[in-house]
Amino acid sequence: MARIVGGLTTSHIPAIGNAIARELFEEPYWKPFFAGYPPVLAWLDKVKPDLAVVTYNDHGLNFFLDKLPTFSVGAAAEYRHADEGWGLPVIQPFQGDAEFSWHLINSLVADEFDIATCQEMLVDHGFTVPMSLCWPEYEKFPIKTIPICINTVQHPLPTPARCYKFGQAIGRAIESYEKDLKVVVIGTGGMSHQLDGERAGFINKEFDLMCMEKIVDEPESLTRYSIHELVRLAGAQGAEFILWLAMRGALGNKVRKIYSNYHIPISNTAAGVLVLEKE
Amino acid sequence: MKQESQPESPIPGTYMFDGKAAMKGYALNKMCYSFNQAANRAAFLRDEDAYCGQYGLSAEQREAVRERNVIRMIKAGGNIYYLAKLAGLLGLNVQDVGAQQTGMTLEAFNAKLRAAGD
Numbered sequence: 001m002a003r004i005v006g007g008l009t010t011s012h013i014p015a016i017g018n019a020i021a022r023e024l025f026e027e028p029y030w031k032p033f034f035a036g037y038p039p040v041l042a043w044l045d046k047v048k049p050d051l052a053v054v055t056y057n058d059h060g061l062n063f064f065l066d067k068l069p070t071f072s073v074g075a076a077a078e079y080r081h082a083d084e085g086w087g088l089p090v091i092q093p094f095q096g097d098a099e100f101s102w103h104l105i106n107s108l109v110a111d112e113f114d115i116a117t118c119q120e121m122l123v124d125h126g127f128t129v130p131m132s133l134c135w136p137e138y139e140k141f142p143i144k145t146i147p148i149c150i151n152t153v154q155h156p157l158p159t160p161a162r163c164y165k166f167g168q169a170i171g172r173a174i175e176s177y178e179k180d181l182k183v184v185v186i187g188t189g190g191m192s193h194q195l196d197g198e199r200a201g202f203i204n205k206e207f208d209l210m211c212m213e214k215i216v217d218e219p220e221s222l223t224r225y226s227i228h229e230l231v232r233l234a235g236a237q238g239a240e241f242i243l244w245l246a247m248r249g250a251l252g253n254k255v256r257k258i259y260s261n262y263h264i265p266i267s268n269t270a271a272g273v274l275v276l277e278k279e
Numbered sequence: 280m281k282q283e284s285q286p287e288s289p290i291p292g293t294y295m296f297d298g299k300a301a302m303k304g305y306a307l308n309k310m311c312y313s314f315n316q317a318a319n320r321a322a323f324l325r326d327e328d329a330y331c332g333q334y335g336l337s338a339e340q341r342e343a344v345r346e347r348n349v350i351r352m353i354k355a356g357g358n359i360y361y362l363a364k365l366a367g368l369l370g371l372n373v374q375d376v377g378a379q380q381t382g383m384t385l386e387a388f389n390a391k392l393r394a395a396g397d
Contacts, residue, residue: 060358060360064308065301083316085364085367086364154297154301194293196349196359196380197293197294198291198350198381198382200292200380201377201381201388201391201392203392228287228290228295231290236359263396264392264396265393267372267374
């Protein structure tokens with residue numbers, strides 16, 4: 001049977017993709033951010049997952065407002081990055097696992113999550129940046145991936161409670177897969193940031209650190225926020241925290257914190273990374 | 280837990296991109312979405328007015344684009360993720376856009392971001 005080895009969360013700011021392409025790892029601006037990742041890589045090297053299930057949000061590469069699903073699941077053999085319009089270098093494609101995808105899709109719909117299915121799905125920085133951070137040598141050591149996209153573009157966004165339950169359903173799907181696979185669940189995005197409006201540049205360190213603490217042992221306390229409250233406390237785009245809650249839902253009740261790092265700012269954003277092991 | 284019956288109080292300086300905004304901003308956002316393709320970016324740069332006309336931007340949206348005024352674009356229904364593609368095409372990154380919207384210099388905006396970490 002498939003088994004969840006743990007979960008991790010990481011911000012997915014586009015500037016990180018540029019910094020990786022330009023190898024700015026040692027620059028003073030970037031050093032404290034990239035210093036947060038060797039322990040993540042060491043943990044991945046230890047648990048050696050076969051498959052990464054990644055919750056992310058599309059920022060206008062694969063989906064437009066003509067058809068905008070709340071939850072969508074990749075069902076392709078391969079997922080390609082593409083030109084996002086503002087200069088982020090396009091990186092290599094990622095391997096999918098369509099057989100697993102269809103198990104996930106069947107299980108989610110049976111579990112009353114009526115997702116959209118995507119046999120073609122371009123993945124943007126929301127997916128590619130976390131993958132580049134966690135698998136810097138992806139071309140040499142690829143891992144199969146399942147992108148799961150959650151709408152954070154157009155309100156109404158799914159509530160934190162709904163995303164947590166969606167994560168629980170993802171967890172049940174993974175653990176009912178017949179093949180022996182080790183699965184890591186990755187939640188991306190966040191933490192607090194706001195790009196638009198006169199409130200642009202809003203960051204809330206206190207709220208972020210509280211979320212990073214509570215998501216370990218008391219995730220349900222975080223599911224009580226409304227999206228509106230999340231926007232107020234974490235910024236308009238800080239609502240991406242729902243993607244972290246989906247990851248946490250998949251892990252089940254008891255987890256152990258392996259590692260965390262938090263750094264302000266990267267671009268307009270507070271960057272957080274967290275590794276959790278399932279107990 | 281928030282009760283459904285309680286109206287949400289507005290968050291100053293924040294524009295929720297909801298159904299109303301999505302309808303209002305459709306043409307502008309659709310044009311910005313087209314900038315994922317290099318050929319479309321080139322076409323915009325070649326003849327901005329013609330390109331905006333092709334997407335049926337409202338007079339207000341065309342004026343906002345002409346002025347490079349991001350807040351005005353947002354008030355005209357623009358979504359920041361699509362607008363970022365237009366901003367990128369105009370050589371502006373998200374700090375430039377943040378500085379413009381807050382009426383700060385780029386230096387002051389960056390200092391504000393750094394100070395959030397203290």
